[in-house]
Amino acid sequence: MSDRRENSVLFSLKELRRIEDDRVRKEEDELTARREAERAAKEASERATREAEERRQREEAERVRHAEEQHQARAREDQMRLQEAERRARVEGEMRIHEERMRLEVQSRAKNSPVKAIVIVALVLIAIGGGLGYKMYTQHQAELAVQREELARVEAEKAKVEAEKNRAEIEYKSQMAAIQKQMNDKLASAKSDEERARIRAEAEAQRAQAARSTKHASTAAKSDKDSSGTKIKNVGKREISDNPLEGF
Numbered sequence: 001m002s003d004r005r006e007n008s009v010l011f012s013l014k015e016l017r018r019i020e021d022d023r024v025r026k027e028e029d030e031l032t033a034r035r036e037a038e039r040a041a042k043e044a045s046e047r048a049t050r051e052a053e054e055r056r057q058r059e060e061a062e063r064v065r066h067a068e069e070q071h072q073a074r075a076r077e078d079q080m081r082l083q084e085a086e087r088r089a090r091v092e093g094e095m096r097i098h099e100e101r102m103r104l105e106v107q108s109r110a111k112n113s114p115v116k117a118i119v120i121v122a123l124v125l126i127a128i129g130g131g132l133g134y135k136m137y138t139q140h141q142a143e144l145a146v147q148r149e150e151l152a153r154v155e156a157e158k159a160k161v162e163a164e165k166n167r168a169e170i171e172y173k174s175q176m177a178a179i180q181k182q183m184n185d186k187l188a189s190a191k192s193d194e195e196r197a198r199i200r201a202e203a204e205a206q207r208a209q210a211a212r213s214t215k216h217a218s219t220a221a222k223s224d225k226d227s228s229g230t231k232i233k234n235v236g237k238r239e240i241s242d243n244p245l246e247g248f
Helices: 002-110 115-188 193-231
Strands: none
Touching: 002 115, 115 193
16 A cells, blocks of 8 residues: 555656756747747848848949939930031031122122121121020030930939838848747747748738738839839920020
């Protein structure tokens, strides 16, 4: 009888020790899972931040390069237009001087040659050509100034839109990491498969909501960027007339 009681006591002690060992092991497993989830969330957040910064730097470099190429292309186009206008004005002026000289020569054959009149007419035509060239040059410089101001404004708007887009992406990835961490914490303390399934479903719903919010912000940023990009296309464009005396 005594042996039976001793065996029962020993069994109870062993059972209590087993229960205690299971409890300690479960706590250690939960602590390990929590630490692993925190580490994974931290790494995900750091990786998202790093990737977003690298992408922002690449996009900024590409934007600057593209803007510089556009600026150079417009400068070359404006220079060619100005040279063409100056060439037209010069040719037109030379033709008029030549026509006037021929007319005066014809008159000089019929009567005494009006040398003074020829000189005066030539000087007047030269003055007209010079005034025309100066007017076209000042108008061209004014157009370039307007283009530069508009380009600076549009570039500032683009930079603002890109910053907002990058901020939304960083916030989205931070939300994803926080949702993953929260899910891991809840899974570590879940008691049944049904509870784990519910936790995963809630996390998935949170991810979907965050994705929709980020998509909406990205769409709005893209719309602002596109609308800003179209504003500069027709700024400063003015057809140069073939008439070199236009504006006088």
